[in-house]
Amino acid sequence: MSDVTPVDAGLFASLDPPRLLGSRCGECATVVFPTAQSCPRCSRAAMAPHALADRGTVWSWTVQGFCPKPPYVPPVDGFVPFPVGYVDLGEVIVEGHLLVDRALLEIGTPVRLALEPVRTADGDEVVTYAFTLDEEAA
Amino acid sequence: MRPEDVYVVGGGMTAFGRHDGTGLDLAEQAVRGALDDAGVSWADVDFAVGGSNVSGKPDSLVSRLGLTGIAFSTVKNGCATGGVAMATAVSALQAGRADLVAVVGFDKHERGAFAADAAAYGLGSWYATTGMMVTTQYFAMKTRRYQHEHGISDRTLARISARAFRNGEAHPLAWRRAPLTEEEVLAAAPVNEPLTQYMFCQPSQGAVALVLARGDRAGDLCDTPVRLAAVTQRTRRFGSFEVFSPWLSHDPWNSPSVDAAAAAFAEAGLSPADVQVAQLQDTDSGSEMIHLAETGLCKHGEQEQLLAEGATDVDGALPVNTDGGCLANGEPVGASGLRQVHEVVRQLQGRAPGRQVPGGPRVGFTHVYGAPGLSACAVLTV
Ligand SMILES: [Zn+2]
Numbered sequence: 333m334s335d336v337t338p339v340d341a342g343l344f345a346s347l348d349p350p351r352l353l354g355s356r357c358g359e360c361a362t363v364v365f366p367t368a369q370s371c372p373r374c375s376r377a378a379m380a381p382h383a384l385a386d387r388g389t390v391w392s393w394t395v396q397g398f399c400p401k402p403p404y405v406p407p408v409d410g411f412v413p414f415p416v417g418y419v420d421l422g423e424v425i426v427e428g429h430l431l432v433d434r435a436l437l438e439i440g441t442p443v444r445l446a447l448e449p450v451r452t453a454d455g456d457e458v459v460t461y462a463f464t465l466d467e468e469a470a
Numbered sequence: 471m472r473p474e475d476v477y478v479v480g481g482g483m484t485a486f487g488r489h490d491g492t493g494l495d496l497a498e499q500a501v502r503g504a505l506d507d508a509g510v511s512w513a514d515v516d517f518a519v520g521g522s523n524v525s526g527k528p529d530s531l532v533s534r535l536g537l538t539g540i541a542f543s544t545v546k547n548g549c550a551t552g553g554v555a556m557a558t559a560v561s562a563l564q565a566g567r568a569d570l571v572a573v574v575g576f577d578k579h580e581r582g583a584f585a586a587d588a589a590a591y592g593l594g595s596w597y598a599t600t601g602m603m604v605t606t607q608y609f610a611m612k613t614r615r616y617q618h619e620h621g622i623s624d625r626t627l628a629r630i631s632a633r634a635f636r637n638g639e640a641h642p643l644a645w646r647r648a649p650l651t652e653e654e655v656l657a658a659a660p661v662n663e664p665l666t667q668y669m670f671c672q673p674s675q676g677a678v679a680l681v682l683a684r685g686d687r688a689g690d691l692c693d694t695p696v697r698l699a700a701v702t703q704r705t706r707r708f709g710s711f712e713v714f715s716p717w718l719s720h721d722p723w724n725s726p727s728v729d730a731a732a733a734a735f736a737e738a739g740l741s742p743a744d745v746q747v748a749q750l751q752d753t754d755s756g757s758e759m760i761h762l763a764e765t766g767l768c769k770h771g772e773q774e775q776l777l778a779e780g781a782t783d784v785d786g787a788l789p790v791n792t793d794g795g796c797l798a799n800g801e802p803v804g805a806s807g808l809r810q811v812h813e814v815v816r817q818l819q820g821r822a823p824g825r826q827v828p829g830g831p832r833v834g835f836t837h838v839y840g841a842p843g844l845s846a847c848a849v850l851t852v
Contacts, residue, residue: 340596354717362708365717366594373708373719391718392618394610394662396601403588404601416607418615418718425718427602439618450600460600 339450339460342366345383350445352461354424356382363423385421386445387466393417393430393437405451419443419463429462442469476563477688477695478850480508480681481812486799487645489578489675493525496677497576498534500805504679508691510570512536515681517568519543519558521551522804525578541568549751550703551575552678552807553838553846557701559682571682577802579673591714591842605841606670606754608713610662613756615711617664620771622759624664628652629777630755631668631797637784638798641824645674646798669755674800678808680815694819696834699849700737704729706843713841727751727837730845731765734835738849742766745849746831747817748788749810751839752795762790765837765847784825792817793824807838811848818852 338344343366345353354365358378362371365384370377399411415430415437429448430437448462471477482503484496491499497520505512512535520528520542529542547554552575562568586605588598597603616622632652638644650668658666681691688695704726706712711722735741748767752758759777763770767788776782782790793799793813796806814834816822834850 339599340594342594343596362719392611392615394607394614394664395660396604396607397659397661397663400598400601400604403595403598404603405599414601416602416611418611420720425720425722427716427718429600429602439615452599460596 336447336459337456339452339458343461345381347447349386350447350461351386352384352426352445354382354384355379365424365426384424384426387469388419388421388443390430390437390439390441390443391418391420391425392439395434403453405453408451429460431462431464436465442466471685471689473684473686474564475685476560476682476698477685477692478680478698478811478815479683479688479692479695480504480510481679481815482507483643483678483809483812484676485643486674486676486802486809493522493576493578493677494531494534496578496675497522497528497531497574497679500576500677500679501531501535501572501574504572504681508681510681510691513538515540515570515572517541517559517562518572518574519545519555520574521545521547521555522576523548523551525576525804528574531574547840547844549753549801549803549806549840550838550844550846551804551840552811553701553848554703556680556808556811556848557703557846560698560701563682563684569683569687572679573682573808574677574679575804575808576677577804578675579802581673586714593714593716597716603714605713606662606665609754609756610665612711612760613754614664616756616760622771622774624656625652626759626774626777627664627669627755628655630752630758631655633783634752634791634794634797637792637825638794641793641798643823644794644798645800646794665754665756671753671796672800674802676799676802676805676809678805678812680808680811694852696815696818697851699740699851700734701846701848702730702733702737703844703846704733710843712843725764726843726845727761727764727839730847731837734847734849735766738851740833740849744833745788745835747792747814747827747834748790749795749814749836750790751837752791752797753801755797757839758791758795761837761839765835784827789827792822792827807836807846810836810838811850814850818850
C-alpha cells in the first residue's frame with residue numbers, strides 16, 4: 333500500500349492502514365472533515381489535526397444513477413452506477429463511496445474504511461477513500 | 471391600506487421551458503409585461519433589482535428598457551435569487567429610497583444537471599473528481615434519511631410529483647403539461663434512489679418580473695394589490711444538512727428554511743395555519759416534502775397523511791405549488807422564486823392562469839431554498 337498516491341494527500345492521516353484526517357476544535361470539540369482552519373460552530377481558530385474512526389454505520393445513501401459531468405472521471409471500462417452515502421463515524425458523519433452490494437445497503441449497515449482506485453482527469457491512477465461492508469460487525 | 475406597507479401591483483412572466491431568445495430577451499419581455507399589468511412605464515420606475523445565475527448582467531437591461539439613470543441592484547443567490555431580489559426591493563421601499571420598484575429574475579439553462587465548480591464552494595478538486603459534487607445525490611440522501619426518521623413512503627414522493635404535473639397540465643405558462651400517474655413516477659429511471667427521473671425538476675428557461683409600490687400608491691396602480699406582509703431571508707446555522715457537504719454533524723436538520731419561515735410568519739403576525747395557498751421549493755419531490763414541515767405548514771411525518779388525503783391539491787385544505795412548481799416548470803434559477811410569488815399573487819387576486827384555489831384565498835406563502843444553505847420566504851395577503 334505504500335506506493336499508492338492519494339487523490340488528495342490532505343484527506344488521509346495514514347494510508348496503511350487507511351485513516352481519514354479531520355480537524356477537532358479544542359474549544360467545542362466539533363469534528364470536521366476534511367481539515368479546516370477554524371471551527372464552523374464556534375468560529376474559533378483552535379482546530380487540531382484529528383484522525384477519524386475507521387468504522388461506522390451507513391447514515392443515508394443513494395445510488396449515483398447517471399455519469400456525473402467532468403471533472404468526474406469514469407472508470408476505463410465506462411460508467412457504472414455506484415452507491416454513495418453518509419457514514420456515521422461517531423464524532424462526525426462523512427460522505428463517501430460505498431463499496432457495498434446494493435442489496436445489502438440500508439441505513440445502519442456497518443461499514444469500514446477502505447481505499448478505492450480511481451483516475452484523475454490526467455489519467456493518473458490514484459486512490460480515494462471509500463467504505464466497504466464491515467464483515468466483523470455485520 | 472397603510473402607506474408604509476409594500477404591495478405587488480404588477481406581474482409579468484414568460485412561459486417556462488425552452489426558448490429561442492437570450493436570457494435578457496426573456497427578462498425584457500417579463501418586465502414589459504409587469505409594467506403593462508401595473509399600467510406604468512419604465513420611466514416611472516425609480517429602482518430596480520435583478521437576478522440571474524448564468525444568463526447575463528441584469529443591470530444591462532437598462533439599455534433595452536430605457537436609460538433613465540435609476541439605481542439597479544444585482545443579486546445572485548442560487549435558487550434563492552428571486553426571494554433575495556424581492557427582499558432588496560422591499561427594503562428600498564420601506565426605507566423611502568424608492569417609490570416604484572421593478573424586480574426581475576431570469577435564466578436560460580442548457581440541458582442536464584447543473585455543473586458545479588468545487589473551488590467555488592471552497593472544496594478540494596477531489597470532491598468533484600470522485601463524482602460526489604452532484605446536487606441530485608444530496609437531495610436523494612436527505613430525502614432517504616428524512617423518510618427513515620419520519621416514516622414517509624416512496625408513494626408519498628410519487629404523489630407530490632403527480633400533483634405537480636396535474637397542476638402543470640392546466641397552467642398555460644408551465645413547461646411540463648402532460649400528467650403522470652403515481653405508478654409512472656415510481657417506475658421511471660432511478661436517477662438517485664429513492665428519487666426517480668420524474669421526482670426531479672430540470673434546468674429550464676424563463677423570466678418573471680414584478681412591480682412593487684407602497685400602500686400610498688398601490689390602490690391607484692392595481693385593482694387588487696397584494697400585500698407583501700413579510701419577506702425574509704436566512705442563511706444556515708451550524709448543524710444543517712446542505713448540498714456539497716463532505717461531512718455532517720449529528721442530527722443535521724437545523725435548516726435555514728425553518729428560520730426564514732418562522733421569521734416571515736412572526737413579521738406578518740400570522741401563523742402557518744392561516745396559509746390558504748403555498749409555494750414551496752420543489753427541486754425534487756423529497757425537498758417539497760421536507761419543506762412542508764420545515765416551514766411549519768405541517769408536522770414532521772404528517773406529510774404521509776396529507777398527500778394521501780389530497781390536502782395539497784388545489785381544492786384541498788392546503789394547496790401547494792398550484793402552478794406545478796419547479797417539477798412542472800423546471801428551474802430557471804434566477805426566475806424561480808419570482809414565479810412562486812407571481813403565482814400566489816394571481817391566486818390571491820382570483821385570476822390564476824391555471825387552476826384557481828376555490829373560496830377566495832386571502833393568505834399565501836412562498837419559500838425558496840438555495841445552495842449553499844439559504845432560504846427566503848414571503849407571506850402575502852389581500
Ligand atoms: Zn469550536
